[in-house]
Amino acid sequence: MKYKLIIFDWDGTLMDSIPKIVNCLKQAALRVGVPEPKTGDAAAVIGLSLEVAIATLFPKHKAMWPELVTGYQASYKSNTTLEPAMFKGTAELLMELRTQGMLLAVATGKSRRGLDRVLKKSGLSHYFITSRTADEASSKPAPDMLEQILSELGIAASSALMVGDSLLDMQMAKHAKVDAVAMSWGAADTFALSATNALTVCDDYDALRSTIFS
Known part of the structure; x- marks a missing residue:
């Protein structure tokens, strides 16, 4: 097998959490009285650290960034109607790998x-075996998260595969010289x-399996 290490993004890759995150970003805007972002714009910042996502999504409201961050966090904790679940077959895929x-x-x-x-x-x-988050490394699309994981495990970039759902994930992998699947x-x-x-775009875990084991 070519790959010794598979690195997964979480939101939108393993967990179906995009609808809740987008909703909470919109709710944060309503809480502080700034224009609500479009759904596509909100989805596009998922994967960035929260602070960077807020700054990117609301560039004209710098003075409100701290309130938008806390507003998002409050909305995420209180919103139980859009509680995210793992995509079907996630546990089985991880066990197989x-x-x-x-x-x-x-x-x-x-x-x-x-x-x-x-x-x-x-x-x-x-x-x-390990993980990296936005408060432990530079935000995507910088390669830091992947490079730190590779260094910790002593694995070459050529032996790793990044699996993600966003343009940020693909850019991060490219910067780290790691193969990527979307x-x-x-x-x-x-x-x-x-x-x-991306080597390919997969619609389900069966397609991902085929790519990993090919």
Whole structure:
């Protein structure tokens, strides 16, 4: 097998959390009285650290950035109607990859606290040997998260594969000289992902399996 290490993004790749994140970004705007962002614009910043996402999404409201951050956090905690779930087959995929001897990691725009919370809630933490979050490395699309993971595990970039759902994920992988595969069910549309450095765009985990084991 070519790949020793598979590095996953979290939101929109393993967890169907894009609708909740977009909703909470819009709610944050309403809380502080700034114009609500368009759905596509909100989805496009998913993967950035929260502070960078807010700054990118609301460039004309710099004075309100701290309030927008806290507004998003409050909305995320209080919004239980859009509680995200893992995509169907996630646990089975991770188990299969580990059984085949592959190492698994996470590189996410979540905070450490946020990632630890969803890892515990999902019951999937034991599948991952390491992870990097937005408060431990530069925000995507910088290569820092991937480079830190590779350095920690002593694995060459050529032996790793990044699996993500956003343009930011693909750009991060390109900057780190790591192969990448895109999932079509997340933040970016298939057409946009197809124009990136992604080896392929997968519509489901079966397609991802075929790519990993080919």
